[in-house]
Amino acid sequence: MMDILFGYGLLLFAPLVFAYAASSDLFTMRISNRVALIFLIAFPLFAYGIGMSWMDALSHLGVGLITFIVVYLLWMFKCIGGGDAKFAAVAAIWLGPELTLWFFALSSIYGALMAIGFTVVRSGFLPGFLVKMEWALRLYTVKRIPYGLALGVAGLQIYAISDWMDAGVRMALS
Incomplete structure (x- = not known):
């Protein structure tokens, strides 16, 4: 019974952390130290x-x-935020030497796409219904990019092919 519960923990814990970090950065422009x-x-x-x-x-x-x-x-040179830096380091611990480069490659691609998207969106007007949403207005007016979103999405994608996920599936099905 404990193996099954632990297996579900493996299947859910890290993906929920990646998703929470991504959504937190999207909606608040910060990743809490507590998450990392x-x-x-x-x-x-x-x-x-x-x-x-x-x-x-x-x-x-x-x-x-x-x-x-x-x-x-990168943080010292103001290239990334402190929350992104701490979260990226801990994500690398979880993903290990086999998957960390893939994680950062995907994060870079998603981050570049986000930067292009934010540049395009910020060059126009914010639709009226979005002006009333504090988080959307913040994303439009603050000139930073919430790269935690890219880290979270890449983390979810890479975690899905990790040994952690394999072990979780094996334990949950035992």
């Missing part, structure tokens, strides 16, 4: 639960550390 912290704290629990070896866990943490250094530098 909860995601980080849950990693060793889930890694232990699937029987991840110490070497694999350390490689995941190593990728996260390298990612943190890179995104910290």
Whole structure:
């Protein structure tokens, strides 16, 4: 019974975190430190639960550390927001060395498409019904891009092909 519940946890936890981070950045233009912290704290629990070896866990943490250094530098030069940087580093820990480059490649593509889309939308007028929505007005007037949306969508897509998802399906069906 516990394996089945744990399997459902694997199937739901990370996707919900990715979706929450994406929607949070879209609607508020920030990703809370709590989201990254909860995601980080849950990693060793889930890694232990699937029987991840110490070497694999350390490689995941190593990728996260390298990612943190890179995104910290990007944050210092005001290329990305702090919430995006912290969330990207923790996402890299979860995705590990096999999937992190794919994650950032997809995030870059989605981020570029968003930047183009926001530039086009912001060059025109905001429709009247959207002016009344605080989050839509903020997206229109603030000259930043909520890249957490790109990170979240890419994370959902990459997590779906991860070992975590395979383990979750196996455990949930056992």
